[in-house]
Amino acid sequence: MKTVQDYIRTIPDFPHEGIMFRDVTTLFSDPRGFRIAIDQLLAPYAGQDIDKVVGLEARGFILGGAIAHQLGKGFIPIRKKGKLPGKTIEQAYTLEYGQAVMEIHEDALQPGEKVLMVDDLLATGGTAEAGIKLIERMGAQVTGCAFVIDLPDLGGRARLEKMGMAVHVLCAFDGD
Secondary structure, three states, rough: OOOOOHEEEEOOOOOOOOEEEEOOHHHHHHHHHHHHHHHHHHHHHOOOOOOOOEOOOOOOHHHHHHHHHOOOOOOEEEEEOOOOOEEEEEEEEEEEEEEEEEEOOOOOOOOEEEEEEEEEEEOOOOOHHHHHHHHHHOOEEEEEEEEEEOOOHHHHHHHHHHHHOOOOEEEOOOOO
C-alpha cells in the first residue's frame, strides 16, 4: 500500500543547486494520493471544535479548501502582500533569502474562533509562524497546524512547538 510520501516527487537542484525540492503536485494530481493526504491531514481534527480552516499561500489553499469542505467549515486564505482585495492586517517574517509579508483580511476571523492552519511544507517555520501571529492578532486561537511534509533538519516543527502549537505532519524528508 502506498503512503503519502510515495506520491511526492523529488526534484534535485531546484530552485538552485544543492536543494532537493519536494514536489507535491504529483500528490495532488493522483486522486488516490490526494484523498489519502486529505483524510490523514484532517483525521486528528474530525469531531474537534474548529470554526475555520486557514491555508497558507499557495499550496495550503488546495489542502485547506479540501479539509474545510470535509469538516464542513469555512476556509480563510493567508496570502502574500498585495493579493487580497479588502482591508488587511499584515505580518512580516524572515526567509532564508530575505524578508516577506503575509496578509489576512481584517474581518476574516472573529475573536475566540478556533482555527486549524494548513500548508504543504514545514521547513524553517517562518511562514507558519507569521500565519499563527496573524491569527492570534485577530483574537482567534490556533488549535492545530497540519502539514504534508516536514523537513526536520530545518527546525520548523521545533520552532512551532516552542510557540505551544500542536503540529501534525504526514511525512518527513531528511536534508534540505
